[in-house]
Amino acid sequence: MAVFSNSQVNRIVVVLAVVMWAAVRGSGAVRADSSTVTAAGVTLHSVSVDLPGSDRSFPNAAGAEAVNNNCTGCHSPGMVLTQPPLPASVWQTEVNKMRTTYKAPIVAEDVPAIVAYLTQIDGAK
Incomplete structure (x- = not known):
């Protein structure tokens, strides 16, 4: 997973905002077809992914x-x-990481049930 600094994220947001603004305004600075958009020296390519x-x-x-x-x-x-068997403490850490680091919208009241379930079906024996 790529990790970006705040300044890199800010630049990405600004570039995307310029591209979207120019595309909406029909600016000559933007070239758009069905698969690419170019503006401010940045080209975005549309891709399709088939997931199993x-x-x-x-x-x-x-x-x-x-x-x-x-x-x-x-x-x-x-x-x-298919995860290896993990003890409850590790499942707890994983669920907390999903909530705090990845901002998964898991309500705190559901965490104990999730951890207990994952430990029950796939916990370290």
């Missing part, structure tokens, strides 16, 4: 609803279920 499908689901158990409601927006059940 999965029919895996979380096993029914206490806490499954909390996991489905909070985790599947970013994580497939298959990805979670």
Whole structure:
């Protein structure tokens, strides 16, 4: 994962704002077709990505609803279920990281149920 400084993020935001403003205004400084936009010396390319499908689901158990409601927006059940067995303390750290570092919209009341569920289905024995 790329890590950007505040000044780099600010520059990216400014460039994107200029590109969008110029595209909306129809400025001659912007060249746009179906796959690229260029402005201020920066070219953005549109890409398509085909993600693999999965029919895996979380096993029914206490806490499954909390996991489905909070985790599947970013994580497939298959990805979670293939993690190595982890103790509750590590699952707690992972869930906290999702909430604080990645700003996952997990309500604090659901955290204990998520940690208990992940430990139950895939915890260190």
